[in-house]
Amino acid sequence: MEDMTQADLWPAPTATGRLDAVVAVPGSKSLSNRYLVLAAMGNKPVDILGLLRSRDTELMMDALRALGVICAVDGQDPAHVTVTPPVDGVFNGDVDIYCGLAGTVMRFVPPMALYADGPVRFDGDGQAYQRPMGPLLDGLEQLGARIVYEGEAGHLPFTVFPPASFPENPHGEAAQVRIDSSSSSQFVSGLLLAASRLPDGVTLRHEGHSLPSMPHIRMTMEDIAFAGGSVTFEAPATWRLRHRSLQLPSSVTVEPDLSNAAPFLGAALIAGGSVSVPHWPAHTTQPGGLLPMMLRAFGAEVSLDGMDVTDADALSTLDDHHAGVLTVRGTGAIHGLGEYDLSAAGEIAPSIAAIAVFADRPSSLVGIGHLRGHETDRLHALVTEIERVGSRASELADGIAIDPVPDSGLHGAVMETYADHRMATFAAMLGLRIPGIEVVDVQTTRKTIPDFTGMWQAMLDQNAPA
Structure with missing residues (x-):
């Protein structure tokens, strides 16, 4: 010591x-950061009430602001934040995002970089360099992104280069992604939160020996449905997400x-x-x-x-x-x-x-x-x-x-x-x-x-x- x-x-x-x-x-950190991401993925402002104000949620709001999302805090009620996404739905590229030690930031925000107009660089606390990121980034590469690592492969820091375009499948088949999410359910959640914008949706398969924290994945699925998305689960570990425009209600309240x-x-x-x-x-x-x-x-x-x-x-x-x-x-x-x-x-x-x-x-x-x-x-x-x-x-x-x-x-x-x-x-x-x-x-x-x-x-x- x-x-x-x-x-x-x-x-x-x-x-x-x-x-x-x-x-x-x-308020719940897990719900707060999921609502922030889903509000940013929409096309209209969303009032989030009861938002947890902590280091992790501050890091998430700062990350979204870097991408061009407005996160306006009510001067009378700090737990009331209005999130306004970019008008055209395109996120800012050529920006740096600092993840701290927040797993929800380092796992939920990189998939949003698929829809940026330039590369997005991610870094974090020194201790964050030990946290696994490989499966999530493998999934992004399967969707056409290019990942450049500055240190150890599969870990922070890295840069996500978004694909120039998403090719539409003439048969309407969903994009296929296979990852091993044994070390964190956040890999699945991060991909699902962003994938509704893909032209034909996505079929996401977990191929690892175990899948931790299914309640967190069920939370993600329910929140996506709350925002108008369509995601289904097929045992043992496959999720099918249809193409949808996501939009949370104009006002949502975060549980404790x-x-x-x-x-x-x-x-x-x-x-x-x-x-x-x-x-x-x-x-x-x-x-x-x-x-x-x-x-x-x-x-x-x-x-x-x-x-x-x-x-x-x-x-x-x-x-x-x-x-x-x-x-x-x-x-x-x-x-x-x-x-x-x-x-x-x-x-x-x-x-x-x-x-x-x-x-x-x-x-x-x-x-x-x-x-x-x-x-x-x-x-x-x-x-x-x-x-x-x-x-x-x-x-x-x-x-x-x-x-x-x-x-x-x-x-x-x-x-x-x-x-x-x-x-x-x-x-x-x-x-x-x-x-x-x-x-x-x-x-x-x-x-x-x-x-x-x-x-x-x-x-x-x-x-x-x-």
């Missing part, structure tokens, strides 16, 4: 009593980021008491929508507007657009999960791992081997930081095993975050019950939660009556 000054470290607060907190979670709710809701188990999140959608395509049942498996009581989340009959009476208050109550016991498949929601694995550190028996979180290619190698990072506080963990081929020890065997430590926002929130969760934890670069949480430390302290200040 690099030497850090005291000013660089955030002392993670320890819970002093049972919680009785309400936490308003900002349910994955970002995971640290706060998980705090109810670790610290005890209850935490509620308002505006929780009864039906959602967000992977974080799986969180209530995961917390239930740990032993929590979980309800939506007072209805037990396991009561399928009661929940079925809620309409598709119902949003209510989700409440998680810690019962005083945290049960280990045994072997638990997290492949559908790998992004919340760090929060699930933090809870598992305090469980009464081991947990093996599997189906998440692709996390080795996220902001950092999250599996290695989780094992390292769990062992740093005195617990036991090990890497599996496609996940991690956590063998908890009694609280008396845990101790404080300076915890690394690896420039990864979810490792920072993971460390904060451990700090609820382990005194003396200090977190390196907690401000990396600005990637998706602009004021995480303020929200975390405000939650802890809402103690249940003695």
